[in-house]
Amino acid sequence: MKIIHTADWHIGKQLHNIDLHEDFDHFVKYFLEFIIKEKVDLVLVSGDIFDTSVPSNQARKQYFNLLTSLVKLQIKVILTAGNHDSISNIEAPKEILEYLDIYVVGDMDSVKPITFGEVTIIPIPFLYDKDVRKIVAEQSELNRVESVKQGIVNLFQSQSATVRQAYPQHLLIAMGHLFMQGVKESESERDIQVGKLAAIESERFDNLFDYVALGHIHRPQRISDTVRYSGSPIPLSFSERDDKKGFVVLECLNGKLESNFVEIPKMRDFKKVSGTFVEVKEKIEAFVKPENQLPILLDVEIIEEKEDSIVRIEVNDWLTRYKSAQCVIANFKLKFVNTENAIKSLLQIDQNIAEMNPRNVFIKKITEETSDTEDLALMGESFDELLEIALNEK
Numbered sequence: 042m043k044i045i046h047t048a049d050w051h052i053g054k055q056l057h058n059i060d061l062h063e064d065f066d067h068f069v070k071y072f073l074e075f076i077i078k079e080k081v082d083l084v085l086v087s088g089d090i091f092d093t094s095v096p097s098n099q100a101r102k103q104y105f106n107l108l109t110s111l112v113k114l115q116i117k118v119i120l121t122a123g124n125h126d127s128i129s130n131i132e133a134p135k136e137i138l139e140y141l142d143i144y145v146v147g148d149m150d151s152v153k154p155i156t157f158g159e160v161t162i163i164p165i166p167f168l169y170d171k172d173v174r175k176i177v178a179e180q181s182e183l184n185r186v187e188s189v190k191q192g193i194v195n196l197f198q199s200q201s202a203t204v205r206q207a208y209p210q211h212l213l214i215a216m217g218h219l220f221m222q223g224v225k226e227s228e229s230e231r232d233i234q235v236g237k238l239a240a241i242e243s244e245r246f247d248n249l250f251d252y253v254a255l256g257h258i259h260r261p262q263r264i265s266d267t268v269r270y271s272g273s274p275i276p277l278s279f280s281e282r283d284d285k286k287g288f289v290v291l292e293c294l295n296g297k298l299e300s301n302f303v304e305i306p307k308m309r310d311f312k313k314v315s316g317t318f319v320e321v322k323e324k325i326e327a328f329v330k331p332e333n334q335l336p337i338l339l340d341v342e343i344i345e346e347k348e349d350s351i352v353r354i355e356v357n358d359w360l361t362r363y364k365s366a367q368c369v370i371a372n373f374k375l376k377f378v379n380t381e382n383a384i385k386s387l388l389q390i391d392q393n394i395a396e397m398n399p400r401n402v403f404i405k406k407i408t409e410e411t412s413d414t415e416d417l418a419l420m421g422e423s424f425d426e427l428l429e430i431a432l433n434e435k
């Protein structure tokens with residue numbers, strides 16, 4: 042029997058307004074080919090199926106299309122809700138999906154073991170504080186963080202004990218969406234503080250399960266011999282640009298589960314570019330995306346020494362007109378190192394900045410660029426109007 046452990050799909054993810062649906066499509070293509078080639082029987086998705094609690098129609102379509110492909114291949118699927126998912130959204134089609142051998146678990150109250158042959162899965166979704174408090178109500182002598190940890194561990198322990206008793210011969214797999222101690226995070230895990238405080242020591246899971254299929258952390262990593270994060274199948278932030286992406290394949294061999302990470306070929310490059318306007322333009326123009334990959338996603342930072350409105354206009358102009366088959370600018374920043382000096386240079390030597398009002402500074406600034414009195418008057422009027430609107434809105 043072959044089982045895939047994946048997590049953190051974050052379908053519908055936008056990275057700085059760039060929709061990553063094509064990245065997900067690339068993953069799906071590779072994933073389905075792998076499943077067919079390797080004759081996979083079961084897919085486990087440990088939370089954060091969608092990126093938001095109200096996924097777009099396109100995101101829902103991608104989700105149901107993938108499930109349909111898996112049904113056609115007669116693959117069984119178990120999905121749990123992560124902290125990004127809405128429980129009711131995930132559970133809405135529960136009955137019809139179950140009929141198709143797809144099991145979704147959004148809420149702690151719907152956790153129940155699912156058995157396939159000699160393997161039993163305990164699908165545990167992301168646990169909210171309120172759920173956890175129900176488990177440890179009587180242990181009030183513990184502090185809040187410790188009681189959250191204890192509550193989570195208690196749930197995994199009691200589930201393990203029940204299943205071990207019912208199926209002593211079975212291999213036991215738990216799914217979880219939580220924070221383990223000692224993990225390496227990236228920038229895209231949201232609301233992690235609470236979870237991080239209550240990070241669970243991996244020893245507490247020792248001997249409870251033959252494997253723990255975790256989600257929540259987007260870098261694939263092994264916490265212990267039997268506890269692993271599969272990581273997200275696609276990079277979800279620039280901080281993940283050099284990480285390996287993929288999923289874990291579990292194989293039952295001689296009554297044991299062996300786990301191996303399968304790396305997905307890179308579907309696009311993520312690059313950070315920094316320098317002056319001229320340097321940045323040069324660097325970007327030299328980029329060529331590898332064949333069969335999506336355009337390179339850029340995080341651009343232009344740093345100029347002196348505040349200069351002409352550069353500002355040129356940069357804006359370049360940005361609005363930028364279009365290339367090689368790169369997409371996902372994030373952009375323009376910084377001037379010496380803004381204060383630039384304003385000071387507008388002032389006369391004996392003039393104090395505190396003595397100038399915003400309108401004076403503005404007029405002084407635009408006088409550097411035009412001497413057309415009509416233009417100056419018009420811009421002055423516009424400034425007054427905008428200032429009035431801004432002040433009224435305060």
Ligand SMILES: [Mn+2]
Pocket residue numbers: 049088089123125230257258
């Ligand atoms: Mn996640």
